[in-house]
Amino acid sequence: MDKQFFKQALLTDDFCDLRYQDFSHTAIKGGRDEIDEVSIVRKSGGNVRVLSGGGFGSFAFTDPKDIATAFREAKTASDLNPGKEQLKRIPKNTARVTVSPTMDPRQQAISQKKELLEKYRKLILQHPEIADLESQYYEQFTDTLILNNQGGDIHQEELICGMTFRITAKRGDLTQLTRLSFGGNEDYRELLDKDEEVLAKVRQTVDLLSAEPVKGGNYDVILDSDVGGLFIHEAFGHLSEADNLIGNKSLSSTMSLGTSFAMENFNVIDDPTRKGHPGSYIYDHEGTKARPVSLIHEGKLTGRLHSLESASFMDEEPTGHARAKNFGFTPIVRMGNIYIDQGNSSLEDMIASIDDGLYLFGSAGGQTSGETFTFAVQGGYRIEKGKITHMVRDLALTGHLFTTLKNIEMVGSDVTFSKAGGCGKGGQILIQSGKGSAPIKIKNMGIGGQ
Amino acid sequence: MRELLNKALAAGDGAEVYKRDIHSTSVSVKLGKLKDISGEKKREVSLRLTRDGLMGTSVSTSLEDDTLVDRALIALENQKSDAVEFPSEPPRMVFSFSPEVDQLSTEGLTEMAFSLSLRLKEKAPDIPTGVRVQKNIKRISLLNSAGFNETYDYSNLSISLNTLTEKGFMGSSKEYSSGKVPEVSDRDLDQLIQRHRLGNTAIHMENEKMPVIFSGNVMGALMLRVLGGVHGGNVLKGTSPLKDQIGKKLFSEKITIRDDGKMAFGVNTCLFDDEGTPAKNTVLYEKGVLKNYLVNIEQGNKLNQAPTGNALKRTLFSKEIEDTPSIFDTNLVIEGDHQEDALIIKGIKRGLLITGVMGAHTGNINRGDFSLNISSGYLIENGELKGQVKGAMIAGNIYDMFKNVEAVGTHYEVMRSIFYHMGYSPMVLFKEASIVGK
Numbered sequence: 003m004d005k006q007f008f009k010q011a012l013l014t015d016d017f018c019d020l021r022y023q024d025f026s027h028t029a030i031k032g033g034r035d036e037i038d039e040v041s042i043v044r045k046s047g048g049n050v051r052v053l054s055g056g057g058f059g060s061f062a063f064t065d066p067k068d069i070a071t072a073f074r075e076a077k078t079a080s081d082l083n084p085g086k087e088q089l090k091r092i093p094k095n096t097a098r099v100t101v102s103p104t105m106d107p108r109q110q111a112i113s114q115k116k117e118l119l120e121k122y123r124k125l126i127l128q129h130p131e132i133a134d135l136e137s138q139y140y141e142q143f144t145d146t147l148i149l150n151n152q153g154g155d156i157h158q159e160e161l162i163c164g165m166t167f168r169i170t171a172k173r174g175d176l177t178q179l180t181r182l183s184f185g186g187n188e189d190y191r192e193l194l195d196k197d198e199e200v201l202a203k204v205r206q207t208v209d210l211l212s213a214e215p216v217k218g219g220n221y222d223v224i225l226d227s228d229v230g231g232l233f234i235h236e237a238f239g240h241l242s243e244a245d246n247l248i249g250n251k252s253l254s255s256t257m258s259l260g261t262s263f264a265m266e267n268f269n270v271i272d273d274p275t276r277k278g279h280p281g282s283y284i285y286d287h288e289g290t291k292a293r294p295v296s297l298i299h300e301g302k303l304t305g306r307l308h309s310l311e312s313a314s315f316m317d318e319e320p321t322g323h324a325r326a327k328n329f330g331f332t333p334i335v336r337m338g339n340i341y342i343d344q345g346n347s348s349l350e351d352m353i354a355s356i357d358d359g360l361y362l363f364g365s366a367g368g369q370t371s372g373e374t375f376t377f378a379v380q381g382g383y384r385i386e387k388g389k390i391t392h393m394v395r396d397l398a399l400t401g402h403l404f405t406t407l408k409n410i411e412m413v414g415s416d417v418t419f420s421k422a423g424g425c426g427k428g429g430q431i432l433i434q435s436g437k438g439s440a441p442i443k444i445k446n447m448g449i450g451g452q
Numbered sequence: 453m454r455e456l457l458n459k460a461l462a463a464g465d466g467a468e469v470y471k472r473d474i475h476s477t478s479v480s481v482k483l484g485k486l487k488d489i490s491g492e493k494k495r496e497v498s499l500r501l502t503r504d505g506l507m508g509t510s511v512s513t514s515l516e517d518d519t520l521v522d523r524a525l526i527a528l529e530n531q532k533s534d535a536v537e538f539p540s541e542p543p544r545m546v547f548s549f550s551p552e553v554d555q556l557s558t559e560g561l562t563e564m565a566f567s568l569s570l571r572l573k574e575k576a577p578d579i580p581t582g583v584r585v586q587k588n589i590k591r592i593s594l595l596n597s598a599g600f601n602e603t604y605d606y607s608n609l610s611i612s613l614n615t616l617t618e619k620g621f622m623g624s625s626k627e628y629s630s631g632k633v634p635e636v637s638d639r640d641l642d643q644l645i646q647r648h649r650l651g652n653t654a655i656h657m658e659n660e661k662m663p664v665i666f667s668g669n670v671m672g673a674l675m676l677r678v679l680g681g682v683h684g685g686n687v688l689k690g691t692s693p694l695k696d697q698i699g700k701k702l703f704s705e706k707i708t709i710r711d712d713g714k715m716a717f718g719v720n721t722c723l724f725d726d727e728g729t730p731a732k733n734t735v736l737y738e739k740g741v742l743k744n745y746l747v748n749i750e751q752g753n754k755l756n757q758a759p760t761g762n763a764l765k766r767t768l769f770s771k772e773i774e775d776t777p778s779i780f781d782t783n784l785v786i787e788g789d790h791q792e793d794a795l796i797i798k799g800i801k802r803g804l805l806i807t808g809v810m811g812a813h814t815g816n817i818n819r820g821d822f823s824l825n826i827s828s829g830y831l832i833e834n835g836e837l838k839g840q841v842k843g844a845m846i847a848g849n850i851y852d853m854f855k856n857v858e859a860v861g862t863h864y865e866v867m868r869s870i871f872y873h874m875g876y877s878p879m880v881l882f883k884e885a886s887i888v889g890k
Contacts, residue, residue, distance in 0.1 A: 027774070030530075033689055040530040042523045043511040043774060047494065056485075062492035064513040071493065075558075079489035082562050112530050134691050170691070170816070179816050218659055218847070218888035246620075249482050252580070253620025330772065332490055369810040369825070372621030374843065376825030378814035398811060398823035400845050429871055431769040450823050450845035450888040 003147055004066075005157070008048070011069045012151040016054035016080075017089055018073065019150035021287055022066075023047065023329040030116050030139040032123050037116055047329040052076040056085030058311065060332045090314045092152045093289040099158040105191035107141045107163040115139050118193060119165060125200050126169055131208050133172030139165050139193075142433065144328070146287070154289040161188040162280060162434055166422055167200075171207040178210035178395060180364060180380045183422030186280040186436070210381050213393035216449060222359035222385075223399075223447045224352050227418035229379050230439025232365035234270055234342050235425065236375040237403050238263075239437075242272070242297045242305075243323070243335040243427075244312035254316075261303045264407045267345050270298040272307055274322065274338025280423030281338040281436030285322065288333055292322030297340075309335045327430035334428050339436035345413025352412050352443045354388040360449065361385055362397060365420070376400040398450045406444060414441035453515060453595045456499065460521050461597055464503035464528075468538050468596040470726060470765065471497050471515065472773075476588040477558050481565040483580050483616075484573060489558060496773045498765060499524050500727075502535035509776045533776070536727070536749040538596040539759075543723045543730035547716035549605035550632045554589055556609070561585050568613060568636060576645045579623070580616040585609070594728050604723035609633050610873070613641075615648040624648040624828065625808065627669055629866040629873045631717030646837075647807065647830065653839030655831045657889030663803035663858070664846065664885040665796060665832075668786075668865030671877040673812035673824060675784055676869045677850045678709060680818035682736050682744070683779045684751030691818045693851065694742060703740035704857035706789035707880070710735045711746060713761045713782035719866055719873045720782045722761070727777050729759040739788075740854075746779050768813070769871060784867065784875030788860035796859050796881050798835035804887065805830045805837065805879075806846065813870050820850040826887075845888040856883035 008022055024046050031039040047064040050072045059079025061072040107115070119139045126135055141163040148156040164185030171178050182203045185192050225233055240246075247254045273294035274283050286292055288310050295305045308316070309324035312335060324333035353361065361383045368377025378398045383390045419438035424431065453469045460467035474494045480487040497512045501524040508528025510520045527533075556564075565585045572581045586609070593603040611634055615623035624647040628634035666674060686692035694702075703709075713731030715721050724730050727749060735743045747755055748763035763777035797805065808828025815821040829841040861878035868874070 029775070034691075035689070036532045037530075038532050039776060040527045041509060041511070041775060042526060044517065044519060044523070045496075045511070045513040047513055058488055060488070060490040062490075062494060064494045064496075068493055075491050079491065079558055082489060082559065083486040112526060116530055134689065177816060177819055218845070218886070249485060249487065250616070250620045252616065252618055256619045328772075330492060330494060332488075367811070367814040369813070371808070371810050371827045372617065373619065374810070374825060374827055376811040376814075376845070378811065378823060396823075398814065398825075398845065398847065400825040400843060402843055426769060426871065448843060448845065448888065450825075450847045 003145065005147060007066065008147060008149055011073065012149060013052065013073055013077065014151065016052065017092065017151065018050060018052045019148070019154065019288065020048060020050045021146060021148050021329060023144055023146040025328050026143050028141040030119055032119060032137040034127065034134050037120060040112060040116070045328070048072065049326065049329050049332060050076050051332065052080045053087060053089065055081040056083035056087050062330045089310050090317065091320055092150065092154065092310065094153040095285065095289055095291055096155040097285065099284050101159045101161040101188050103161065103188040103190065105189055107190040108143060110190055122165070122196065122200050125197060126167065126204055129204050129208060131171045131173055131211065132169060132204060133177065134170035136168040148285065148287060148289040150289060156285045156289045158285050160283060162186065163188065163190055164422060165193055169203060169207045171211050173211045176211055178207055180207040181366060183420070186421040186423060187278045187282065206381070209393055210395045213381065213395040215396045216382065216394040218450045220446050221449050222356045222443065222445045224361045224441055224443050226363045226441055227439045228365045228420050229362050230342055230442050231420050231437030232368050232377050234439060235337060235340055235437045236368040236370045236377055237401065237406055238270060239337045239340045240370050241403060242307050244306040244308050244316060245335040248312055248315045257303065257306065259303050262301055263298055263303055263404065264301040264410055266301045267413060268298060268301050268410055269343040270340065271296055271343055272338050272340045276339050279339045279419050279436035280434050283338065283434065286324045286333065287326050288324045290320045290322040290324070292338060295321050307335050307337065309333060325432065327432050331430050334430070336425065336427065336432055337435055339419065339438065341417055341419065341438035342413065342440055342442060344415050344417050344440045347412040347414055349414055349441055352414065352441065353385055353390060355412065355443065356385045357387055359385045360394065361390060373403050374400065375403060400448045400450060406447065409445045410442055411445055412443040416440055453593060456515050456520065457595055457597065460499055460501045460524065463521050463525060464501040466502040466535065466538055466597045468500040468594065468727070470594050471495065472590050472592045474590050476586065477561055478584065478586040479561045479565045481569045481583045484569055486562065489562065498773050501525065501528060503528060505535050507533045507535045511773045534750055538598040538600065539728040539749065540598040540600050541730060543602060546714045546721055546723050546731055548631055548721040548723060549607045550717060552633055553587060553607040553609045556587055561587055568611065571641060572613065575641055579645065579648055582614045582616065584612045594724065596728060600728045602724060606722065607631050608719060611636065613644060615644065617651060623651055627866055627868065629719040631721055650830055650837055651840040654842045655839040657841055657844045657887055659887065659889050661884050661886050663800050663881060663883060665803065665805045665879050665881050667805065667807040667879050668877040669868055670806055670809055671786060671880055672867035672869045672874050673809050673822065674850055674853070675867055675874060676812055677817050677820045677822060679781055681820060682746050684745045684747030684755055685779055686818050687745050688751060688754055693819055697742050699741065701741045702851060703737050703854040705739040707737065707854065707857045707860060708739055708787045709737045710785050711760070711762065711782055712785050715783040718783035719875065722782060725761040725763045726765040727763045729761040729763065731782065732761045734760045748777060748779060771872065781874040786860060786877040786880065788857065790862050791859040793861040793863050793879055796861055796879060797832055800832045801834060803832045804841065805832055822850065823847040846885055847888065848885060853882055853885065858883045
């Protein structure tokens with residue numbers, strides 16, 4: 003990567019930045035019968051932004067020879083926007099960030115990774131009621147240069163590896179699907195010795211075949227840490243991304259700092275600086291150093307996630323949350339590691355407090371739009387008269403953001419982070435997005451059976 | 453491309469070089485002001501190499517990447533992927549490119565976005581709106597060792613319109629996507645505004661079974677499951693419920709579904725798919741009877757069916773080349789027992805019109821299960837839209853649902869699966885579905 007070449011290409015007037023990236027992604031995928039795909043994708047390219055008019059113009063390219071064209075196109079686009087916007091704060095950080103995992107996945111042979119995946123595959127498939135399996139080892143390494151014409155100069159490596167499994171059990175016409183993940187950080191060591199976790203997940207998947215389908219309706223629920231993480235990501239995290247607020251006075255008013263969103267003993271934080279999770283990083287893709295942000299403190303809105311543009315618009319400090327899937331995309335505001343912080347209730351007390359409700363485990367994907375959110379879970383248990391009775395299946399949840407946050411009644415004392423992240427926004431699926439939570443109790447939650 | 457092909461052939465028995473050059477521009481106008489303009493000029497390259505009956509793939513952004521052959525060999529040596537016989541059949545002409553779209557400048561796209569924003573403002577000065585216009589031009593070339601050497605151009609113009617609620621959230625929305633410049637009619641704008649205003653009347657449903665209309669756009673959430681069923685790979689793996697079901701009547705006779713890669717100026721029209729099979733028009737269900745699966749060359753060999761031209765280098769969540777070709781829709785088209793849209797709505801005593809859902813990517817898609825939040829839906833009583841439904845869900849399985857198709861509308865909309873458009877459908881009326889309300 004020729005840094006000098008890119009530095010010389012920066013425009014001297016107005017504001018501009020440039021991100022150039024070498025991107026590699028290794029995937030080993032296996033179905034029910036065999037490992038049928040090994041791919042090593044390598045791409046390189048850049049993305050420039052210019053702020054010379056009333057808004058950003060941006061342009062992505064793959065051939066470095068197109069860099070002058072990219073800046074010209076981006077400037078033309080910015081100038082088409084009437085006015086003269088200026089960023090209030092511009093990062094001038096200079097740093098070289100390299101990764102140094104305890105056990106580097108890039109140093110392991112493809113054959114070793116394949117062998118490890120194969121071991122877990124066989125363990126899962128040995129149960130006669132496991133009808134299908136999608137398994138994957140993934141490893142993504144990026145080497146990114148982030149320059150701007152005000153002195154910002156970040157050269158940063160990012161590395162993430164992990165394994166994911168989608169396990170289907172079948173009995174007659176009934177099928178049940180669960181998910182399992184390991185890793186989600188730079189250390190290959192965390193993928194080793196997971197036999198017990200694998201076997202426990204297989205047992206849970208098969209047990210779901212004997213579970214009762216849940217009856218749709220409203221229930222008091224307890225979400226385990228994985229589901230709680232998905233809940234806060236979907237139900238609140240996206241709303242805390244301040245790029246939604248640019249030019250939107252109504253939403254800005256709805257999201258005024260100090261507004262009470264939940265009970266006093268409820269705290270939400272996004273922290274990319276916590277090490278070892280899918281959304282951990284040092285600098286965002288605008289060159290801003292990431293910092294933890296308290297989003298809800300004691301039930302009140304205390305902060306939001308920013309890019310340079312949104313921070314400028316709100317006249318707040320940038321938080322280092324502008325990231326892009328890869329060089330082909332413009333950075334947008336994304337969560338790092340969002341989590342519901344610990345409270346003071348024990349899980350036993352939470353269960354005992356419910357007369358007729360559900361304990362839900364295992365996230366299975368979600369979505370938010372406007373004031374409503376939805377997400378699916380892998381399974382659950384009925385809680386009757388303060389006791390867990392039997393397993394239930396086919397669960398999806400839906401709710402209104404603000405009502406549901408107000409309905410959180412208890413927060414557990416142990417925070418656990420999920421091993422797999424992932425979030426889709428603006429056409430960009432970002433695998434480096436983490437989530438965690440303490441178990442939480444929510445009253446009157448809408449549950450739809452499948 | 454020839455140089456890379458020759459280099460690959462020195463290391464293997466057969467090879468295929470695929471290249472696409474992409475040039476796109478996107479303009480967003482929000483609340484009457486230009487929000488952002490972004491563009492891209494990208495090259496994506498893929499190599500498939502065969503040796504001793506096995507096949508490997510590699511991906512890059514440059515034909516000059518000297519690791520392409522080595523990476524394809526690593527894949528070949530480590531994965532169980534049978535070599536296919538690369539096709540040589542020359543494709544026939546399709547209309548996948550419009551110079552009118554190609555010639556639209558950034559200034560022209562900006563004018564178009566502002567013009568739409570202004571039209572919405574004239575119709576409803578009190579309602580805040582957003583407009584996004586995206587132009588996408590591609591040149592796709594494929595060269596293989598069987599003699600196939602073809603190139604085609606592709607154009608697309610997509611427009612999305614939306615309103616914002618008082619709190620600043622998404623209100624109603626409307627989408628267009630075509631190889632030509634789509635026409636945005638006054639009727640559509642009026643309907644967008646009317647549905648926005650219905651949002652002021654919130655309706656909370658009880659749990660009940662009722663007739664349900666899926667709008668053309670939202671049919672994509674169900675068609676994603678139809679696609680999972682007819683996917684040749686899923687049929688072979690046994691994860692689709694459609695193994696050995698060809699010729700059986702699985703859906704109502706009132707619906708026909710086909711996948712038409714040759715549709716003139718369709719959203720995913722192509723001259724050939726990403727392994728060189730010429731585009732086809734494949735009937736999936738004819739009057740409810742399963743007729744064909746969608747297969748690539750390898751699956752076609754195993755299922756004794758000719759490849760259908762649906763092998764595409766993309767994933768469910770990305771149109772970048774990230775994997776080997778997989779089965780995806782080209783232009784899915786829904787046809788059947790057509791009735792005027794207005795008459796369909798008028799004929800319902802109590803039911804729902806669903807125009808937006810969330811959660812299309814969750815659940816066991818390949819088996820047809822769905823559990824969707826109704827993010828935009830309207831209660832129909834005595835043939836009239838009464839208000840917007842809040843906090844309701846619809847759940848079921850498409851193999852039950854599609855047995856109950858009552859009518860298919862006439863006004864086609866582009867369907868959205870999750871991130872991407874997948875063809876065209878009018879509204880479809882289902883006799884009965886379970887709604888989970890309070």
